[in-house]
Amino acid sequence: MKKKLLNKIIENKEKKIEFAIITNLKNGESCIFEKNTPLDKNFEKYKDKIFSQFNKKNNGIIEGTEIFVETYIRPIKIIIVGAVHIAQYLVDFAKNLNFEILIIDPRGYFASKKRFPKVKIINKWPKEAFNEITTDQNTALIALTHDPKIDDPALQHAIKNNFFYIGALGSKKTHSNRCDRLKKNGFTNEQIIKIYGPIGIKLGGRSAPEIALSIMAQLVSVVYKK
Amino acid sequence: MKNSFDEKILDEAKDWLAVKRNVILATVIQTWGSSPRPIGSKMIINDKGDFSGSVTGGCVETAVVRESLNLLKENKNFKKIEFKVSNESAWEFGLACGGEVSIFLEQIN
Numbered sequence: 356m357k358k359k360l361l362n363k364i365i366e367n368k369e370k371k372i373e374f375a376i377i378t379n380l381k382n383g384e385s386c387i388f389e390k391n392t393p394l395d396k397n398f399e400k401y402k403d404k405i406f407s408q409f410n411k412k413n414n415g416i417i418e419g420t421e422i423f424v425e426t427y428i429r430p431i432k433i434i435i436v437g438a439v440h441i442a443q444y445l446v447d448f449a450k451n452l453n454f455e456i457l458i459i460d461p462r463g464y465f466a467s468k469k470r471f472p473k474v475k476i477i478n479k480w481p482k483e484a485f486n487e488i489t490t491d492q493n494t495a496l497i498a499l500t501h502d503p504k505i506d507d508p509a510l511q512h513a514i515k516n517n518f519f520y521i522g523a524l525g526s527k528k529t530h531s532n533r534c535d536r537l538k539k540n541g542f543t544n545e546q547i548i549k550i551y552g553p554i555g556i557k558l559g560g561r562s563a564p565e566i567a568l569s570i571m572a573q574l575v576s577v578v579y580k581k
Numbered sequence: 582m583k584n585s586f587d588e589k590i591l592d593e594a595k596d597w598l599a600v601k602r603n604v605i606l607a608t609v610i611q612t613w614g615s616s617p618r619p620i621g622s623k624m625i626i627n628d629k630g631d632f633s634g635s636v637t638g639g640c641v642e643t644a645v646v647r648e649s650l651n652l653l654k655e656n657k658n659f660k661k662i663e664f665k666v667s668n669e670s671a672w673e674f675g676l677a678c679g680g681e682v683s684i685f686l687e688q689i690n
Contacts, residue, residue, distance in 0.1 A: 385687075
C-alpha cells in the first residue's frame with residue numbers, strides 16, 4: 356500500500372465518507388473506491404463485482420478473483436442530550452467504538468469546550484438543534500438531563516424519526532411520569548415502549564463511568580439486534 | 582444493522598511512518614471455521630518488531646511479526662500467508678480453536 360493511499364483512507368474516515376479499499380492480492384496494487392468517483396483503471400475489469408460487493412457492505416475476496424474488498428461504512432451517530440458527568444465517560448467509550456458523537460445542551464456552563472474537547476456541541480434547545488443536524492434510522496439518542504424541558508422534545512423527535520435506539524436516564528418513577536407526558540402529547544404506547552428507561556443494562560454500579568458503561572453496553576447490543 | 586467498529590490501526594500506522602519506521606500492514610482476508618477475528622481485522626508491524634492490533638486472538642501474532650520482518654529483510658512488497666490447525670507448527674503458532682485464516686502482508690511505502 357502506498358503512503359498516499361493510507362493518508363487518503365484516514366482522510367475519508369475522518370470525513371465519514373463511505374468507501375472501500377480494493378486490493379489486488381496477486382500484484383499488491385490497491386486503490387480506494389468511492390461511489391461517485393471513477394474507479395482506478397487497473398481495476399476496471401472487476402468494476403461490476405466491486406460495485407455489488409460495496410453495495411452489500413461485504414468484506415472479502417471476490418469469488419473467482421484475487422481482488423480483496425474492504426468496505427468502510429459511515430459510523431452510527433449518537434446524540435447525547437445533556438452535557439453531564441455521565442456524558443464525559445460516554446464520549447470516551449463512543450470514541451473507542453467509533454461512533455460519531457454529538458452533544459446537545461442549551462446550558463452553556465455544562466456544554467463547554469473545556470469539559471468536552473474535540474466533540475461537536477450544540478448550545479441550543481433540542482428543537483432548534485435538530486434543525487441543524489441530519490438524523491435517520493441509524494441514529495441513537497441518549498437523554499441524560501432528566502429535565503422534561505430539555506429531554507422531552509428530544510425524545511419526541513427521536514420517536515418520530517425512528518431512531519434505532521432511544522434511552523432516557525431517570526428512576527422508574529421519573530420514567531413513568533415521562534411516559535404519561537408523552538401520552539398526553541399524543542404518542543401511542545407502542546411508540547413509548549421503544550424508549551429504554553431507566554436507561555442501561557443492570558450492572559449494579561452507580562458511578563458515572565459505570566452508568567456510561569451500562570448505557571453503551573445496551574446500545575451496542577441493540578445495534579446487533581437490528 | 583451494521584456498525585463501523587474500527588480499531589484505528591491505520592491511524593497508528595501513519596504515526597509510525599511519521600517517525601520514519603518501516604511498516605507492514607497485516608489484514609485478515611479469508612477465514613474458515615472458528616477463526617477468532619473477522620475479515621478486515623488488522624495488525625501493523627514495524628522494523629523494530631513492535632506490533633499493534635491483532636489478526637487472531639493472540640494465536641498467530643508472533644509468526645506474523647516474524648514473517649513481516651522477513652518481508653522487510655527481503656525488501657518485498659507483499660505476501661499472503663495462511664495458518665491452519667493442521668500446520669506442523671500448530672503447537673507454536675496454529676489456531677488452537679481449529680479455524681483457518683489467510684492474512685495479507687503488505688509494506689506501506
